[in-house]
Amino acid sequence: MTIATKQLSLTINDKAVGPIDVPETMMMQDFLYEYLNLTGSRMGCGQGICHACTVVLEKADGSLEEMRTCITGAHWFAGRKIRTVEGQAKRDANGAITELSPVQQAFIEHFSFQCGYCTPGFVTGATVLLDQLRRNPVKREALEQVITEALDRHICRCTGYVRYFEAVRDLALKTPGLVKA
Amino acid sequence: MARKLLLAALAVAVVGALAAGAVFLGLFERSVVAKEIEQPLSAEQMKALAKRGAYVAVAADCYACHVVKGGAPWAGGLPFETPLGTIFSTNISPDKEHGIGNWTRAEFHRAVRDGVGKHGHLYPAMPYASYRKLTADDVDAVYAFLMSREPMKVANRANHMPFPLNIRQGLTFWNLVNLSSDTKSEVTGRSALWNRGRYLTDALAHCGECHTPRNLAMGMKESAYLEGSELEGVIAPDITKAGLTRMGFDPLVFASFMKSGISAQGAMTNQMFEVVHFSTQYFTNDDLAAMSAYLFDLDKLPESATPPTPPKPVAVSAEVAASARASYIAVCASCHGMDGQGIPHVVVPLATNASLRLADARNLNKVILTGIPAQRFPGLERMQPMPGFAGQLSDQQVADLSNWLRANWGGQQPSVTADEVKRLR
Numbered sequence: 001m002t003i004a005t006k007q008l009s010l011t012i013n014d015k016a017v018g019p020i021d022v023p024e025t026m027m028m029q030d031f032l033y034e035y036l037n038l039t040g041s042r043m044g045c046g047q048g049i050c051h052a053c054t055v056v057l058e059k060a061d062g063s064l065e066e067m068r069t070c071i072t073g074a075h076w077f078a079g080r081k082i083r084t085v086e087g088q089a090k091r092d093a094n095g096a097i098t099e100l101s102p103v104q105q106a107f108i109e110h111f112s113f114q115c116g117y118c119t120p121g122f123v124t125g126a127t128v129l130l131d132q133l134r135r136n137p138v139k140r141e142a143l144e145q146v147i148t149e150a151l152d153r154h155i156c157r158c159t160g161y162v163r164y165f166e167a168v169r170d171l172a173l174k175t176p177g178l179v180k181a
Numbered sequence: 182m183a184r185k186l187l188l189a190a191l192a193v194a195v196v197g198a199l200a201a202g203a204v205f206l207g208l209f210e211r212s213v214v215a216k217e218i219e220q221p222l223s224a225e226q227m228k229a230l231a232k233r234g235a236y237v238a239v240a241a242d243c244y245a246c247h248v249v250k251g252g253a254p255w256a257g258g259l260p261f262e263t264p265l266g267t268i269f270s271t272n273i274s275p276d277k278e279h280g281i282g283n284w285t286r287a288e289f290h291r292a293v294r295d296g297v298g299k300h301g302h303l304y305p306a307m308p309y310a311s312y313r314k315l316t317a318d319d320v321d322a323v324y325a326f327l328m329s330r331e332p333m334k335v336a337n338r339a340n341h342m343p344f345p346l347n348i349r350q351g352l353t354f355w356n357l358v359n360l361s362s363d364t365k366s367e368v369t370g371r372s373a374l375w376n377r378g379r380y381l382t383d384a385l386a387h388c389g390e391c392h393t394p395r396n397l398a399m400g401m402k403e404s405a406y407l408e409g410s411e412l413e414g415v416i417a418p419d420i421t422k423a424g425l426t427r428m429g430f431d432p433l434v435f436a437s438f439m440k441s442g443i444s445a446q447g448a449m450t451n452q453m454f455e456v457v458h459f460s461t462q463y464f465t466n467d468d469l470a471a472m473s474a475y476l477f478d479l480d481k482l483p484e485s486a487t488p489p490t491p492p493k494p495v496a497v498s499a500e501v502a503a504s505a506r507a508s509y510i511a512v513c514a515s516c517h518g519m520d521g522q523g524i525p526h527v528v529v530p531l532a533t534n535a536s537l538r539l540a541d542a543r544n545l546n547k548v549i550l551t552g553i554p555a556q557r558f559p560g561l562e563r564m565q566p567m568p569g570f571a572g573q574l575s576d577q578q579v580a581d582l583s584n585w586l587r588a589n590w591g592g593q594q595p596s597v598t599a600d601e602v603k604r605l606r
Contacts, residue, residue, distance in 0.1 A: 025510050025519060047516055047527060049565055065572065076511035076573070 010077045012036070013087025028069035028077055029053050032084065040085035040120045046070050050155040052121040056083040056128060064131040066124055085120035088127065102171055103127050110167035114158035125151050126168045133178035140179050143172060207353050210297070211362050213313055214290040221286055227325040234326025237319045240385040240468065241312070242460035246270045255327065256280070256335035261306045262413065266342035268306045276332035289324045290317065296360070302352035304340070305359070310401065311387035314364050314380070359400030371480060378475025381468055382407075386460065391417040391452065407476075415451050416541045422477050428535035431487045436473040440464065442558045446535040450544075450553055462559040492538060492592025497585055501595060505585030508578050512570050521590055527565050537591030546583050546597065546605050549574070576602040 008031070009018035022031055032038040032055075044050035048071035057065040058081040067082070088101040100108065103126045113119045129150040138146050147168050156164065172178045203209065222230070238244065247270050249258040255274040260267050275282040281289065284299050292298040296309035303309060312320075345351060367376050382388045389401050394410040396402040409419035418424055425435055429446045442449040442457035449457045464472070470482050497505075510519075513531075517523055521532030531537065536545045552569035574582065576599035583602075584595030 025514065027515055047524065047565060048568065068568075071512070071515040072573075073507075073511035073514070075507065 006075055008075055008078055010079060011081040012038070013083055022074050024075065026074045028055075028067075028072050028074045031074035032069060038084050038086055041069050041124075042117050042120055043070060044117070044121075044155070049153075050118070050121070051125065051153050052118050052155070054121045054124040055085075056124050057081070058083060063135065064128045066128045085123050088123055101127065102175065103130065103168075106167040106171040107164065110163045110170070112159065112163040112167045113156070118154060118156040121154050122151065122156070122164050125154050126164075126171075129168065130172065130175065130178065133172060137178055137180045140181070143169060143179055147172070204353050204357055205350060207297075207350070209357050210295070210353060211360075212291060212295045212297075213362065213364050214287060214294055215317060218287045218290050218317060219285075222321060222325065226321075227328060230322045230325035231329040232326075234322035234324070234329075236463070237322045237385070238326050239460055239463045240381065241315070241319075241323065242386060242456060243273070243323065245455050245459040246307075247273050253333040253335050255330050256333040258335070258338055260338075263306065265346055266340065268304050268340045268342065269338040270306075271337045272333060272335050273327055274330050274333040274335075275328045276334055279334060279336050280332060281327065282332055286321065286324055289327075290320050293320050293323070296352065296356060302349040302356075304342075304349075304352065305355060305399070308387040308390045310359055310361075311384055311390055313360060314384035316380075316384075319385070355398065355400070358398045372474075374471050374474045374482075375478075375480050376475075377468070378471035378473070381464075381472045382475055386456075386472070388420065392420050412452065414543075415547060416539060416544050417452075418535070418539055420476060425476060426489045428538050429489060429491070429533055430535075431489060432473045432477045432479060432482050433486045434488070435476070436466075436469040436482070439469055439472065440466075440559065441562065442556075443529070443562055443564070445530060445533040447529045448556065448558070448564045450548070450556075454556055457559070491533070492590075494590070495588040495592055495594055497588045497595045501581045501584055504578060504581040508574055508582045509585070512573055513582075516565075516567075521586075526562060528567075529564065531586060532590045534590065537587050538593065539591075540593070542583050542587060542593070542597045542601075543605065545587065546579060546602055549579050549583065550602070550605055571606060576600070576606075 003023045003025075005021040006024050007019040008022040009016070009020075011017065017036065020035060022035065029041060029043055032041055033043075041055055042052035044052035048068050051066075051068065053070040054066045054068055057067045057077075059065060067077075088104055089097045090099040090101075092098050101123070103123050107113060107119065107123065107126075112122070129147065132150075133146070147165060151161075151164065151168065154164075244255070246259050246261075247255050247257045252258055253274070256272045256276075256279075257270040258272075259270040261270070272280040274280040277283050281299075284292075288299045292303060292307075293309060294313045294315060296303045296305065296307065340347070368379065371379075389407055391412050392407045392409060393401040393403075394405050394408065407420050407424070409424060410417050418428065430438065430444075434444055434446070438444040438446065438449075439457065439461040442454065442462070448454075461469070474480065474482050516528040517531045521530055521534075523530035536548065539545075548567065550569050550571045553564075553567040555566040556564050558564065570579070579602045580597045580599045583597045587593035587597070588595045
């Protein structure tokens with residue numbers, strides 16, 4: 001039995017990928033793992049609940065959206081731009097990390113994670129949230145609620161969320177333009 | 182001659198005004214509450230009735246409307262967004278100030294069966310047109326049960342109804358047109374099971390309030406009894422024998438669906454999820470059987486399942502199939518399965534899903550766009566949330582997907598247009 005394939009081209013972490021023959025029915029998570037060795041997005045529940053597998057979708061208008069790779073077909077991403085957790089930090093010409101993203105740095109400073117399995121999803125979710133706050137700043141008193149609503153769907157079994165929450169709140173408060181008076 | 186005509190016109194106007202006045206004053210209202218109900222129930226009678234009343238109140242699904250999420254039990258406050266304005270359910274706990282603590286047995290009966298409360302006419306958001314068919318015994322039982330609850334000091338919320346609909350006395354006109362005085366609950370020649378099912382369907386569970394379309398007078402259109410209607414933007418499907426069969430139910434599966442909320446035909450959503458949650462999951466097996474027997478018009482339920490033949494697939498164009506298949510693989514297949522089989526205890530199947538078999542595609546289209554929240558069902562069953570795909574799929578992609586799903590698995594003509602989808606966003 002042969003598996004029907006289709007050519008797939010897209011942009012991942014600012015690099016053009018493809019065209020590659022990819023099975024029509026393959027999920028994005030499997031494509032990232034098996035074809036590109038990008039294993040940062042975690043396979044958790046496999047049914048779109050835990051959000052460990054998410055990546056950033058960089059839309060044409062520059063806005064960001066969080067996408068679950070375990071339940072979204074690879075070919076849905078054809079022609080689109082995404083950023084996986086591997087593409088969050090700044091790197092030098094040799095690919096060595098020179099500077100973590102503000103979200104990654106904040107998670108480290110706050111000891112936000114323990115086992116780290118959910119962390120790529122939280123990095124993705126918090127990055128998308130900060131982008132949304134940049135576009136639509138919220139009032140200070142609404143901030144906690146907005147963070148909860150945005151990250152509530154991410155499941156973590158080690159640290160009880162408090163440290164992730166505090167890291168995102170502190171970063172939102174110290175980044176100019178995200179919170180209105 | 183002109184003078185005669187004028188006099189005649191005047192006479193007609195006067196008679197008309199008098200008749201309208203008489204209706205307004207309630208002179209034509211016919212109470213179905215018997216005289217002897219004026220006699221109060223004794224404390225012993227109340228105590229004996231309360232236990233049975235708990236079940237009657239569950240079967241009549243009183244609680245779903247007379248509580249708000251996180252609110253005090255039986256204290257009301259649930260908003261009903263009607264096309265005419267917003268009505269809030271009321272406090273029916275036995276609080277003397279805000280609830281029904283001062284209501285007599287007869288006052289309670291008249292509210293439930295005539296739609297005339299202690300303080301004036303009720304809006305028909307309270308299904309008194311259906312409860313009118315309740316037996317006096319059952320209304321007594323509910324009364325006794327409610328009076329045994331904790332009084333809740335929670336004030337009623339003011340309705341937002343525009344003039345002249347805010348004049349409650351005007352409901353006399355609605356009642357004149359829409360209230361039946363025929364409250365006989367037994368049909369001779371049919372089994373006790375069928376008759377009990379009829380009573381459950383029409384009186385207690387008041388199914389017709391949502392599943393029977395409304396006529397111009399906003400009453401239940403008897404000629405289209407239980408043939409399906411629209412409610413808050415979704416379709417309450419046809420639940421006649423033909424409608425249930427079309428959705429893929431047989432009498433046994435349907436009875437179990439009303440208890441569990443889950444079957445091969447899908448999971449209960451929207452208001453029916455609440456109906457299962459608050460009411461039908463607690464039905465006795467006899468009552469579930471009775472309701473199913475009545476809706477399938479049977480005097481007794483069959484011994485074994487008799488599933489209807491699945492609908493024949495309808496052909497769609499290669500273009501639609503290609504677009505839909507790509508969308509299906511991209512955003513549906515990982516949970517619903519390539520063959521639409523779903524995941525037991527997690528995600529409903531699509532291949533046998535009732536929503537794909539309805540004549541109107543609106544429920545399916547709406548779900549594709551906005552998703553379904555996570556829902557806990559009786560026992561340990563739980564369906565995971567379904568995301569909405571308004572952001573991932575264009576109007577045309579949703580239309581193609583919907584047409585393809587409905588044609589393949591629902592046997593429906595591919596008639597959904599991108600415009601139709603756009604209007605649902």
